[in-house]
Amino acid sequence: MGMWASLDAMWEMPAEKRIFGAVLLFSWTVYLWETFLAQRQRRIYKTTTRVPPELGQIMDSETFEKSRLYQLDKSTFSFWSGLYSEIEGTLILLFGGIPYLWRLSGRFCGFAGFGPEYEITQSLVFLLLATLFSALTGLPWSLYNTFVIEEKHGFNQQTLGFFMKDAVKKFIVTQCILLPVSSLLLYIIKIGGDYFFIYAWLFTLVVSLVLVTIYADYIAPLFDKFTPLPEGKLKQEIEVMAKSIDFPLTKVYVVEGSKRSSHSNAYFYGFFKNKRIVLFDTLLEEYSVLNKDILEESGMEPRKDGEGDSEEIKAKVKNKKQGCKNEEVLAVLGHELGHWKLGHTVKNIIISQVLSFCLTVLSRRFEFQADAFAKKLGKANDLYSALIKLNKDNLGFPVSDRLFSMWHYSHPPLLERLRALESSKRD
Numbered sequence: 001m002g003m004w005a006s007l008d009a010m011w012e013m014p015a016e017k018r019i020f021g022a023v024l025l026f027s028w029t030v031y032l033w034e035t036f037l038a039q040r041q042r043r044i045y046k047t048t049t050r051v052p053p054e055l056g057q058i059m060d061s062e063t064f065e066k067s068r069l070y071q072l073d074k075s076t077f078s079f080w081s082g083l084y085s086e087i088e089g090t091l092i093l094l095f096g097g098i099p100y101l102w103r104l105s106g107r108f109c110g111f112a113g114f115g116p117e118y119e120i121t122q123s124l125v126f127l128l129l130a131t132l133f134s135a136l137t138g139l140p141w142s143l144y145n146t147f148v149i150e151e152k153h154g155f156n157q158q159t160l161g162f163f164m165k166d167a168v169k170k171f172i173v174t175q176c177i178l179l180p181v182s183s184l185l186l187y188i189i190k191i192g193g194d195y196f197f198i199y200a201w202l203f204t205l206v207v208s209l210v211l212v213t214i215y216a217d218y219i220a221p222l223f224d225k226f227t228p229l230p231e232g233k234l235k236q237e238i239e240v241m242a243k244s245i246d247f248p249l250t251k252v253y254v255v256e257g258s259k260r261s262s263h264s265n266a267y268f269y270g271f272f273k274n275k276r277i278v279l280f281d282t283l284l285e286e287y288s289v290l291n292k293d294i295l296e297e298s299g300m301e302p303r304k305d306g307e308g309d310s311e312e313i314k315a316k317v318k319n320k321k322q323g324c325k326n327e328e329v330l331a332v333l334g335h336e337l338g339h340w341k342l343g344h345t346v347k348n349i350i351i352s353q354v355l356s357f358c359l360t361v362l363s364r365r366f367e368f369q370a371d372a373f374a375k376k377l378g379k380a381n382d383l384y385s386a387l388i389k390l391n392k393d394n395l396g397f398p399v400s401d402r403l404f405s406m407w408h409y410s411h412p413p414l415l416e417r418l419r420a421l422e423s424s425k426r427d
C-alpha cells in the first residue's frame with residue numbers, strides 16, 4: 001500500500017525527480033530480491049548440518065562442517081557489506097553527493113588555472129575523486145574479508161604490507177587506463193555529432209578488445225609472478241593433450257597464487273595461434289608452496305622462491321596437503337580446453353552484452369559440456385576426483401538453494417557435475 005502511494009506521488013514529480021526516484025526504486029528492488037535469495041541460501045547453510053547421504057562417499061563430515069562454517073561467515077559478511085553499500089549509494093543520491101563532487105572537481109580545476117571551458121578536465125578530476133572515494137570506502141570491508149574471514153578459515157596468505165601495496169598498485173594502474181580512455185571517450189562524444197553513440201560504442205569495443213589482449217601479458221604480471229612450468233612429465237603431458245585436440249599451445253605458466261590465498265584455479269588465454277595456459281601453484285600438489293614442508297619431508301625438490309617472503313608463507317603453512325595429482329591437473333585442463341574447442345570463449349564475448357542472468361544459465365550449460373569434453377578425452381575418473389578435491393581445498397559448500405544457485409552460480413553445483421560425470425563413467 002505504502003509503495004503504491006509513493007509510486008503515485010512519483011508520477012506527479014518533475015522529470016528529474018522521477019528519474020531519480022526510479023533509480024532508487026530499481027536499486028532497492030534488486031537489492032531486496034538478492035537479499036531474499038541470500039537468506040534462502042543462508043538457511044541451507046544453517047540447517048544442513050550433516051553431510052547429505054548422497055554425498056557421504058565424496059565428502060567427510062569434517063570438511064563438510066568446515067565448509068559450512070566458512071560459507072556462513074561469508075554470507076554474514078556479504079549481508080552487512082551489501083547493506084552498507086546500498087545505504088551508502090542511497091545517501092549519496094539523496095544528499096546530492098554526485099553534484100557536490102562535480103562542483104568540487106570544478107573548484108579544483110579553477111584552482112589549477114583551468115577555466116570552465118575545460119569540461120573534460122573537470123570530468124577527469126571528477127572520475128579520479130569518485131574512484132578514490134569508492135576505493136577508500138571499500139578498503140575496510142576488503143581488509144576485514146581478507147584478514148578476518150579468509151584468515152580464520154585458512155585461505156589468506158597475504159601480509160598487510162602486501163595487501164596495501166597491492167591496493168595502491170591496483171588504484172594507480174586503474175587510473176592509468178581509466179583516465180586516458182575516458183578523456184578520449186568524452187572527446188569523441190563532444191565531436192561525434194548526431195551519431196556520437198555509435199562512435200562511442202565502437203570506441204569502447206576497441207578499448208575492451210585491446211585490454212583483453214594486453215591484460216595477461218602486461219597488466220597481470222604487475223600484480224603476480226608468472227613462471228614457465230619447468231620441463232617434466234606434467235608439462236609433456238599437457239603438450240601431448242593440447243596437440244591431440246589441435247590447441248595452439250605456446251607456453252605453460254605457473255602463477256604464484258599462493259602469495260594471495262590458497263584458493264586454486266587454472267585458465268588459458270591468448271588469441272588465435274598464440275594460446276597460453278596458466279596453472280595456479282596452489283592447484284599443483286607437487287608444486288604448491290603450501291605443501292613445502294610435506295615435500296621437504298618426502299625429499300622432493302621444492303620450487304625456488306625468488307623473493308624473501310617464503311618464511312612468512314612457511315609460517316602460515318597449515319598442516320594439510322593441498323592441490324591435485326598430475327593426472328587430476330590434466331583432467332581439469334581437459335575441461336578448460338573443452339571450453340576452447342567448443343567455442344565457449346567467443347560465444348561468451350558475443351553474448352556478454354546480454355543480461356547477466358542469461359549468461360549465468362548459459363555458463364552452467366557450458367560447464368557441463370566442458371566436463372563431457374574432458375570425459376571424451378578419457379578423463380572422467382580423474383576429473384571426478386579433481387572436482388571433489390578442488391571443492392574440498394576451496395571449502396565449497398555442496399548443497400544450495402535452487403533459486404539462489406539459479407541466479408548466482410556460473411558453475412553448476414558440484415553434485416550435479418559429479419552425477420553427470422558418473423553416468424558417463426559407466427559408459
Ligand SMILES: [Zn+2]
Nearest residue numbers: 335339367370
Ligand atoms: Zn569450466
